[in-house]
Amino acid sequence: MVDPEWWISGVWDGCPIRHYLEQRDVTAIFRFLHARGLSYGVIAAAVGISPNRAAEIAKGVRQVSAYDVLERVAVGLSIPRTSMGLGRPADLNQQRSGPLDSRSDPHQSGESQGQAPNHLRPTATSAPIALARIRTGLDEALASASVSSRQLELIEESTAELVLIYPATPPAVMLSRLTTECAEVQVLSRRRQPALIQARLSATAALLATMCADALMRLGHVGEARLWYRTAIHAADDSAEGPIRVLVRAQAAMLPYYFGDPRQAVSTTDAALAVAAPPCPSGTLAAAGRARALARIGAADAAREGIEQARRLFDECGDADSDAAFRFPAKRLLLYLSGALTWVGDTSAAYRC
Numbered sequence: 522m523v524d525p526e527w528w529i530s531g532v533w534d535g536c537p538i539r540h541y542l543e544q545r546d547v548t549a550i551f552r553f554l555h556a557r558g559l560s561y562g563v564i565a566a567a568v569g570i571s572p573n574r575a576a577e578i579a580k581g582v583r584q585v586s587a588y589d590v591l592e593r594v595a596v597g598l599s600i601p602r603t604s605m606g607l608g609r610p611a612d613l614n615q616q617r618s619g620p621l622d623s624r625s626d627p628h629q630s631g632e633s634q635g636q637a638p639n640h641l642r643p644t645a646t647s648a649p650i651a652l653a654r655i656r657t658g659l660d661e662a663l664a665s666a667s668v669s670s671r672q673l674e675l676i677e678e679s680t681a682e683l684v685l686i687y688p689a690t691p692p693a694v695m696l697s698r699l700t701t702e703c704a705e706v707q708v709l710s711r712r713r714q715p716a717l718i719q720a721r722l723s724a725t726a727a728l729l730a731t732m733c734a735d736a737l738m739r740l741g742h743v744g745e746a747r748l749w750y751r752t753a754i755h756a757a758d759d760s761a762e763g764p765i766r767v768l769v770r771a772q773a774a775m776l777p778y779y780f781g782d783p784r785q786a787v788s789t790t791d792a793a794l795a796v797a798a799p800p801c802p803s804g805t806l807a808a809a810g811r812a813r814a815l816a817r818i819g820a821a822d823a824a825r826e827g828i829e830q831a832r833r834l835f836d837e838c839g840d841a842d843s844d845a846a847f848r849f850p851a852k853r854l855l856l857y858l859s860g861a862l863t864w865v866g867d868t869s870a871a872y873r874c
Contacts, residue, residue, distance in 0.1 A: 522563065523554065525599045534669050542604040545586075547594055551579035554598070556670060567597035668709050673721055676706065680725050683732060687846035692736035699736070703729050723760035727753050731769050732846065734776070743780045750776060764801045767793045768847055771807035778814055786814035802840035805831055806849040809857035816864035824865050828858055 531538035533553040541549035554564055565575035570590075577583040585591060588607075595602050679702060687695060706726050714722060734749035750773035757769045770793035777785035790811035797804035812827030835854050842850040859874035 523599045528600050545605050547585040548581050569593050680728055684846045692739045695736045699733050720760045723756045724762050724765050727756035727765050727769050731772050738776055764803055767797045768803035771803050774810050783814040783817045800834055800838045802849045805834040808834050813857050813861040816861040821865040824861055828861055
């Protein structure tokens with residue numbers, strides 16, 4: 522039910538859980554466990570209180586200060602008693618200092634012979650103890666985070682809302698909203714985060730950067746758009762999420778297609794398809810964009826092959842109908858294919874799209 526390692530390496534609200542244990546903050550302890558999937562009923566049963574009381578403690582309505590209740594919390598939740606200052610004074614002194622008389626006589630300790638006192642000399646057990654402290658510190662460093670799970674969820678929810686409203690929002694207005702979100706993600710990304718949290722932050726940064734790039738492109742700021750697409754690709758690769766890596770490259774190909782050399786659009790979509798394993802809707806976007814760019818530079822046969830590739834990918838992993846940004850439903854596929862067919866001169870097939 523409760524992993525004892527949580528009390529060593531766990532983090533709550535950006536702070537090592539051991540700090541809350543030292544403060545006997547049962548509210549933080551209950552919230553920490555609840556965030557890890559334990560219901561208030563399970564927590565209450567372990568501690569020997571009612572579920573309602575456990576919920577009230579977690580919400581801060583009730584405070585726990587009675588020594589016997591603190592003991593039940595420690596025992597029931599497998600928390601080391603000493604972490605909450607519940608150990609017996611005699612036991613604590615014994616652990617901290619060991620036998621006193623072995624250090625009180627300089628002749629017995631070896632100090633008279635120029636040797637270090639016993640308590641400063643390495644012993645058979647000092648190395649394991651030192652390693653244990655290093656391990657604990659390393660665990661804390663790996664688990665430390667300056668963003669809570671709920672905070673990250675709120676950032677992701679806000680980003681998803683921006684993706685939804687992006688197509689219908691003027692680019693200048695959108696950039697104003699994106700500025701605030703990007704600034705927050707930037708601050709959090711500068712601090713060391715656990716790998717899973719950092720991956721989610723980087724994925725969010727990739728989506729935000731892609732929207733910034735596209736909005737700047739629509740406003741005609743080609744140079745800035747190019748730099749933001751570069752940032753989006755960097756963030757996507759840092760997230761290690763395949764679909765996002767494909768998406769940002771497929772979107773980035775639009776810049777050279779509309780404002781540069783279409784051959785660069787071909788190479789960018791090639792890069793997108795190279796990381797599209799397994800196939801995903803963004804891979805269909807990349808294939809369709811590649812076919813359109815090939816048709817524009819006059820590579821008719823390659824363009825027709827690209828059209829068939831895009832159709833096959835859509836049949837395999839087509840996107841649902843949606844007007845949200847970065848989605849690639851059937852209507853958008855037909856728009857791209859009709860453009861490609863027009864460029865190769867097959868206008869009758871383009872009309873049928």
